[in-house]
Amino acid sequence: MAPLVFDIRHIQLLRKWGICGVLSGTLPTAAQQNVFLSVPLRLMLEDVLWLHHNNLADVKIIRQGGDKIMTGITRERGAKLSKLVEDRLNKSFEYQRKFKKDEHIEKLKKIGKINDETTAEELEQLNKSNNNDHLIESSLFIDIADTSMILEDINIESDGLSYDYIRDLLFKQYRQAGKMQTYFLYKALRDQGYVLSPGGRFGGKFIAYPGDPLRFHSHLTIQDAIDYHNEPIDLISMISGARLGTTVKKLWVIGGVEEQTNETHFFSVEWAGFG
Known part of the structure; x- marks a missing residue:
């Protein structure tokens, strides 16, 4: 899912x-x-x-599979959807043609090919000689909608x-039961103002940014939550994670949640001896 x-x-x-x-x-x-x-x-x-x-x-x-959703569309509804898509596509083409023609006219004015006194017949003749209409048609693109009209018809x-x-x-x-602790790590970092993204590229569950990723580099690589009181920490993973974190300039972070108090604790590891 x-x-x-x-x-x-x-x-x-x-x-x-x-x-x-x-x-x-x-x-x-x-x-x-x-x-x-x-x-x-x-x-x-x-x-x-x-x-x-x-x-x-x-x-x-959405419990229905895509095949069931498609087979559930009636012929009348399918025809209506097809007409809606065709109308929307034609409107998009009309807008594109007008925009490109207006843009072309402005370019012709700038280079002195036409002026405000140029008649529509002269402009049409100029377009034919330059094969401009054909160029405009070949440059039209299909605007793909980012919302679904089909999902409106099904019971969600x-x-x-x-x-x-x-x-x-x-x-x-989740592979194991009790993985809600990882969500509590996520929530604790969000409460501190971090923005989180998938951390698979850097060997972690999450990577954490101090703000919008378009403005900041990520600072932390967070692992899945562990029961650090009872669960052993694999030293090989700690060493490799800390070395990777140092190489990519990130802290390697592990954490867990106290079962009785639900308090979240974090521990950061760095590889010393470089630089």
């Missing part, structure tokens, strides 16, 4: 709340090149749980689902 956001306005709003996600459109296997990607925005499960916990977003669960469950139910559903993909 991957939480996805398709609406650009929602993505802008999420960024104001410190949730940046990873753009995954067209190149999902090269998510590190997110400057070149588009919607949908893929969120971490912790992002969704934090939003739900703070009443900032509704969690909508959202209301009446308890926080515990949503939590269990979101985290059922």
